[in-house]
Amino acid sequence: MNTDVLVAGAGPAGLVLACDLARRGVAFRIVDALPAPPDHRSGSRGKGIQPRTLEIYDDLGIIDRVHGLGGPYSPAQAWDGPKPLGAAKFHRIERRDPTPDVPYPSMWMLLQPRALDVLRARLAEFGGKVEFGTKLATFTQDADGVSCMLAHPDGRQESLRVGYLAGCDGARGVVRAGSGVEFASETIDPHPMITADVVIEGGLDREHWHMWDNAKGGALWLGPLVHTNAFQLYAKFENEEPDLSFEALRRLVRDRTEKPELNVTEVLYASHFGSRSGLAKHFRIGRVFLVGDAAHVHPPAGGQGMNTAVQDAYNLGWKLGQVLRHGAPDALLDTYQEERLPVAAHLLEFVVQMHKDWLGKAKDKEEPRKGEHMQLGLNYRGGPLSCDERGAVGEGVTRAGDRAPDAQLTDARGAPVRLFDAFRGGHFTLLALGGAAPPVLDGKAGRGGVRSYRVVPAGSPGMGDATLIDAHGQAHRIYGDGVIVVRPDGYLGYAGPAGAAGVHDWLVRSFG
Ligand SMILES: Cc1cc2nc3c(=O)[nH]c(=O)nc-3n(C[C@H](O)[C@H](O)[C@H](O)COP(=O)(O)OP(=O)(O)OC[C@H]3O[C@@H](n4cnc5c(N)ncnc54)[C@H](O)[C@@H]3O)c2cc1C
The missing domain is CATH 3.40.30.120 (Glutaredoxin)
Incomplete structure (x- = not known):
């Protein structure tokens, strides 16, 4: 065995798992196919940190850094063209006061690349390091371990024998595909969507999340990204293929807001955005684990994907530690799937419903975020370890x-x-x-x-x-x-x- 665990992927799931393994003294390697760490040109992505994830970050010793680099969410402001309508009902993110039992009661914004910087710095403090430019190419498992083939940027292939493989390689990674597990997926919204991080001049205030739900051509949202001069843009389209060019985004903002003074001056990142949901039938396949987006894919509404990924990793980390360092029976690792699969399925159901409401069929519905999204009430009652x-x-x-x-x-x-x-x-x-x-x-x-x-x-x-x-x-x-x-x-x-x-x-x- 070259090492005990290979963590494939250094997104939120992989980094949280690596931090937890490192502090437990488990021997592991963590690799990522990206040539270098993601930065502000990689998109703000999973920036909404739910209260339960903040508690995990407290436990990992990074809550002060997360607080320092992030900020609270702004209230939503609805628009009808250039006319402000007041508070938008949907996606209102409430700020709550801390209580003795819930010290972090509100969603906190930290752009995903910055959160990953914080996690990598913590990993370094625990003695770990991400190997970038190193892709898990293939793997096979037997009763005693997993044989992995890593592809390095210089073309070198490295074979590695590990005890366990943690597939933290996201929605399009190789681990889920290579494990042969069934993956039930569904398109929630057939309409094309885009997301982009853009700099906009022209006086749009940075105190609100601006929403043009009934704009001609489809909804447009512009949300200020904390500690930057950029806004995150979401736009929905009828059927046409969205154009992601600079000029097209500039036109899109002017046309849908009907505010000619708004001028997109920079596009930091732009991407198509699929509204799909999906769930793997198993999260443990022998010595292989699926963690985060590799195990479940969320549509964008609800801000759950990254948060669920972090919780998966936190559920798995200590169990691997107990088995590898303290002689716990292998059956403890079965409880990863037994506990996390029902939670992921439940969250997906809730997010899919939320997304369907957002599709325009239930605009006037009362605020759907009643606290479930904060993940504080999720529990493992009746589960194998309770x-x-x-x-x-x-x-x-x-x-x-x-x-x-x-x-x-x-x-x-x-x-x-x-x-x-x-x-x-x-x-x-x-x-x-x-x-x-x-x-x-x-x-x-x-x-x-x-x-x-x-x-x-x-x-x-x-x-x-x-x-x-x-x-x-x-x-x-x-x-x-x-x-x-x-x-x-x-x-x-x-x-x-x-x-x-x-x-x-x-x-x-x-x-x-
Ligand atoms: C626009 C947008 C907004 C979002 N907003 C939110 C939000 O507000 N809240 C929220 O909770 N979630 C949000 N999400 C979802 C969130 O970004 C994902 O759920 C989260 O990134 C999943 O983390 P992960 O670690 O499982 O996977 P990823 O972040 O996808 O990380 C996977 C990593 O694996 C690497 N990799 C892939 N293949 C290989 C390989 N073969 N070998 C080695 N490495 C590999 C990749 O390079 C990547 O770094 C959003 C997503 C998008 C796109």
Whole structure:
């Protein structure tokens, strides 16, 4: 075996997976067919970061950089030609205030090439590096590993034997095609669409996402791209083949806005844009995994593609780490597909419906984004790794399989500590709530794989270093009483009564 994992593709999915593998000490290589990292000429693409993805970026230690380089979404402004109509109903992106359990409540804009820069920088800090100009050409797998052929820019072919192949190579990559998996796809909108990043002079304000839904020839949207002087353009066409030339885009903006003063002065990027959806029948094919767009393709409405890709990678990373570094059974890797495929299918259904509404048939429908798109409510309840032994719990108390919310506590010396501080870093976290001491763990889990804390009300006796004080009862309201284990990807794996033996049985599945 040359290395344990080959990550094919360094988009959001590949980079998040690589960061997670690197910090776990898993041996891997990450390659990308592109000759160099994507820049502003590659398009702003998946720029809408959903709250759940922001939590993952917090856990990876890059949230400050993501905040610094990005910005909030602007409210939408509807137009009828040159006449402003007020707030557009569709695609209104609400800004919410942070709460103790949801510190990042609103979608955040960061242009995809910049997000990839941040992830590559983090990967470098973990000791990893993307090999650009290196394409996965072919692969075959057997019971013991995957034999891959890499094509280098100088024409050299390199054969590589790995334990696992992670296909993070996007919608048109080779891994899905080469794995022979069934892929059900559908055209959601037969009308051609384009997207472009353009600089426009003439006074269009940068405080709104401007929408001409009823423009002659088709809808046109112009959204200001944060920390640039450019707008992202989306345009829909009846049937004609869209012209992506500079002059055509300049005409398009003037004609559809009916504002002759608007002048496109630069086109940074322009592309046709297909409204297709698709889902692979399996996300695990032996030693090959499909991650992100390689596993599912989303139509543009809803801003879910990149976010789902990041979550896939985060679900897979710790499982590969446990199997390769801690002797967990191979069956743990089956749970990647068992957990992520239903989530991806559900999200696709929701996004496809949203896109169909946007096709003009339901313009006056009430705002469809009711929070589902934020991905905070997605859960693995009833899934193969979710074990809840507590019976009935109070209203609003999280159950095994749910996302593990944040809460504001203090340590024994009174310094503020968020639960996310305790979770951060990719380990398992055990919380003993309601007064009991955390159970003593033995075996591999007890040798540092799990960090344990006692969470107690203010004034409780016997507070040690691993005690968190829940002065306002936030953690208690969210998690109830008993013992819970938060998985490395921030979901409740186990929940049981104080001192339950079940926690050991649950941990054995991840620690062998
Ligand atoms: C205009 C536009 C707007 C979008 N807006 C949003 C949004 O707001 N929110 C959102 O969540 N999503 C959005 N998306 C979708 C988002 O961009 C994708 O879902 C996301 O990029 C998927 O990430 P990925 O890592 O799975 O794949 P990709 O980003 O496609 O990355 C795949 C990588 O694999 C490399 N590769 C391909 N083949 C090979 C090979 N054989 N060997 C080695 N490397 C290979 C490619 O060069 C590429 O770097 C948008 C997409 C577009 C086009």
